[in-house]
Amino acid sequence: MTPDWSEDLLSGYLDGELDAETRADVEARLADDAAWRAVLADVSSARDAVRSLPAVELSPGAWSQILAVVAADEPASGPTTPGALRVLRARGSRAPRWAGLGAAVAAVAAVVAVVVVPGPTRVTPKVATFATEHSARASVASDPVSSLAGVSVMRGLGR
Amino acid sequence: MIATHRVGLSVAAVAAVAAFAVVGIGVASHAPAQPAGDGERLLHDAASANAHQSYAGVLSVDWVDHGARHHVEAYTHVVDGEVELGAGTSRVLSAGSQRWVGSPGAWALVVGSDSTAAAAPSADANWDLQTEPGPSVAGRDTTEVVATEPSSGAPRARFFIDIRTGTLLRRDTLDGHGHLVREVSFEAFLALGEAATPVRPRATKTEEPVTLRSVPAGYQGPSGLGPGYRLLGRYRQPDGTVQLYYGDGIFTLSLFEQKGTIDWGSLPAGTAVDVNGNGGRTYETATSSVAVWDDHGLVVTAVSDAAPDQVLAAVRSVKGAGHGTGLLHDVAHFVLGPFGWD
Numbered sequence: 001m002t003p004d005w006s007e008d009l010l011s012g013y014l015d016g017e018l019d020a021e022t023r024a025d026v027e028a029r030l031a032d033d034a035a036w037r038a039v040l041a042d043v044s045s046a047r048d049a050v051r052s053l054p055a056v057e058l059s060p061g062a063w064s065q066i067l068a069v070v071a072a073d074e075p076a077s078g079p080t081t082p083g084a085l086r087v088l089r090a091r092g093s094r095a096p097r098w099a100g101l102g103a104a105v106a107a108v109a110a111v112v113a114v115v116v117v118p119g120p121t122r123v124t125p126k127v128a129t130f131a132t133e134h135s136a137r138a139s140v141a142s143d144p145v146s147s148l149a150g151v152s153v154m155r156g157l158g159r
Numbered sequence: 160m161i162a163t164h165r166v167g168l169s170v171a172a173v174a175a176v177a178a179f180a181v182v183g184i185g186v187a188s189h190a191p192a193q194p195a196g197d198g199e200r201l202l203h204d205a206a207s208a209n210a211h212q213s214y215a216g217v218l219s220v221d222w223v224d225h226g227a228r229h230h231v232e233a234y235t236h237v238v239d240g241e242v243e244l245g246a247g248t249s250r251v252l253s254a255g256s257q258r259w260v261g262s263p264g265a266w267a268l269v270v271g272s273d274s275t276a277a278a279a280p281s282a283d284a285n286w287d288l289q290t291e292p293g294p295s296v297a298g299r300d301t302t303e304v305v306a307t308e309p310s311s312g313a314p315r316a317r318f319f320i321d322i323r324t325g326t327l328l329r330r331d332t333l334d335g336h337g338h339l340v341r342e343v344s345f346e347a348f349l350a351l352g353e354a355a356t357p358v359r360p361r362a363t364k365t366e367e368p369v370t371l372r373s374v375p376a377g378y379q380g381p382s383g384l385g386p387g388y389r390l391l392g393r394y395r396q397p398d399g400t401v402q403l404y405y406g407d408g409i410f411t412l413s414l415f416e417q418k419g420t421i422d423w424g425s426l427p428a429g430t431a432v433d434v435n436g437n438g439g440r441t442y443e444t445a446t447s448s449v450a451v452w453d454d455h456g457l458v459v460t461a462v463s464d465a466a467p468d469q470v471l472a473a474v475r476s477v478k479g480a481g482h483g484t485g486l487l488h489d490v491a492h493f494v495l496g497p498f499g500w501d
Contacts, residue, residue, distance in 0.1 A: 131449060145235050
């Protein structure tokens with residue numbers, strides 16, 4: 001019998017937690033149903049995103065920020081354990097895991113992006129250097145004298 | 160010629176140039192006389208006309224930046240196609256496909272061989288070319304080749320080619336109103352006979368870029384710009400800057416891309432411009448028109464020998480340039496992509 005559609009079922013499928021009969025049913029359903037395959041791809045992406053997160057040593061302060069962000073995303077009546085940690089720890093839970101996992105990944109990665117990833121680098125374009133590089137490149141396939149005459153007199157603008 | 164104040168060498172310096180060359184003066188070896196009528200062929204041949212010539216000369220370089228006119232002079236010394244240009248202690252050398260900058264004893268190799276570079280379109284692929292008898296340049300008769308923009312009918316470049324040797328003696332770049340933007344012209348041309356050995360630089364350091372097979376993730380690299388520019392090569396400079404090099408048969412253009420945001424306070428005021436909704440500035444230098452702008456986490460510097468209005472038209476032709484690129488986009492995509500939220 002084909003099992004009922006369930007994101008958690010697909011998560012269990014990816015985790016290798018299904019028995020052989022249920023696994024075969026899921027695979028048959030995946031072969032026939034594009035919607036199931038799309039959901040499976042989403043669940044798989046979320047798992048890959050978690051696994052590809054860089055190993056970063058965060059300060060206690062950074063962890064506090066992460067937990068605060070996750071806690072703020074919890075329903076008021078929810079458990080006191082922050083949502084992301086609950087999702088990651090509740091291996092036996094059959095709550096909609098991939099959605100929770102996705103939210104947790106988003107929250108954690110967003111905080112990591114803010115805390116760990118440096119802001120945009122301030123850049124001073126080396127205009128004179130670039131002008132020289134360009135003229136030198138252009139002179140290879142054209143008249144070198146007229147192409148390079150200006151290079152020899154370039155001044156300023158950050159060479 | 161643009162009327163300017165003058166800095167640097169005088170025409171009389173050609174004698175010193177000849178002394179620098181340490182050669183006997185005689186009749187130059189030269190290519191056959193070039194009849195007018197085939198602009199594309201004249202320009203093609205002028206690109207390699209130095210290969211079998213030896214001469215010394217003084218060149219004037221004139222350009223307009225921010226309404227101010229500038230003039231400088233440089234000397235050149237060509238020995239069988241190997242070219243040395245200089246002003247003061249600055250030197251540029253051209254030998255085969257290699258290009259060196261620096262000063263005697265302190266050279267840097269900035270362009271080496273690149274077997275992957277694509278050929279530029281022919282000059283008449285994107286331009287209407289007309290030829291006519293030109294004025295005398297440095298005392299030599301010329302054929303003038305005018306490159307006209309097909310869409311507007313505006314002349315954008317004039318080339319004055321030595322009838323006797325096929326050498327390009329003067330090149331003018333014009334804006335859309337026909338005003339001169341930049342001019343490089345021989346003021347003196349001294350054919351040399353038995354020539355001394357040309358300068359053979361030894362690399363004291365290399366700043367040669369690495370050739371890239373593809374545009375790295377997070378950078379933009381359209382295969383074409385505007386109506387005629389074609390992507391010819393991709394390079395990574397020693398400091399990590401990615402260079403995309405384009406050509407349209409008459410002009411060339413490079414996009415230099417760096418991750419980050421511009422430190423505007425470190426740059427001159429220039430002319431404020433808009434590039435697809437992004438604030439930028441333009442500058443004119445002795446060699447090129449330059450546009451700099453921020454583009455969603457990328458700092459892009461466009462450099463071209465074309466007029467500034469042409470450069471802006473080319474870079475503005477890239478619809479959505481830079482959208483969806485850069486570090487912040489990478490992070491956002493990483494965070495939101497798996498959930499379909501970006």
